[in-house]
Amino acid sequence: MPGKLHLAAQFLILCNVLMHCPKQIAAQSTAFTLTQLCTPKVIASKTVASAKQRYEAGQKAEPPLTDQNNGFAWPDTPIGVIKTDDGYEFFASDSGLHSRQFWQGHWYGNSKYGSATRTIGTLDNPLGSGPPIDVTILPNSDPAVNPYYWSYDYMGGGPVYKVPDGMPGDGNLLMVYHAEINTVTTQSFYAVLALPHRPTTA
Secondary structure, eight states, rough: OHHHHHHHHHHOOOOHHHHHHHHHHHHHHHHHOOOOOOOOOOOOOSSSSSSSHHHHHHTTTSOOOTTTTSSSSOOOSSOEEEEEEEEEEEEEEOEEEEEEOOEEEEEEOSSOOOOOOOEEOSSSTTOSSSBBBBBOOOOOOOOOTTTTTTHHHHHHHEEEEETTTTTTTTEEEEEEEEHHHSSSTSSSSEEEOOOOSOOOOO
């Protein structure tokens, strides 16, 4: 009986909280007004990046692909999209292995799977006609910031946020990437979300 009373008391507290939530939400919603910018509508399914298109994109990716087994395994994450004056920039992970390689006088790759690949195209053709830029995520210059970097075997990003004008770092892009620490024996992994220090080559 005491257990039932305790459960009933918890239920009443939960009901009381839920009853007050709409009032709090209504009070907060008066502080700002949302403006709808567009009205998305699903009219039909459409393939915007076929296997053939992905293969052809991989043949001209920069730096060149090092994973001949998986090829240009894009996209492997949700796609980030930024509108530019000339069209759209798309960001998503090419989940292939990006081995360290020396190309055109610079070192590229981090010897891990995944990337923060950028393409320039249209909503109907996100791969575009130019070469995909396969960017890998490098360790922070301060090893104390992310001491687990070397344990990750995959790091891939896609969702991006453009810092608005007037804010610190305005115009810069912030990307959320997904990293994995493989447990192997259980055929699973631990995952984290993070912001890259500098998703560039080195």
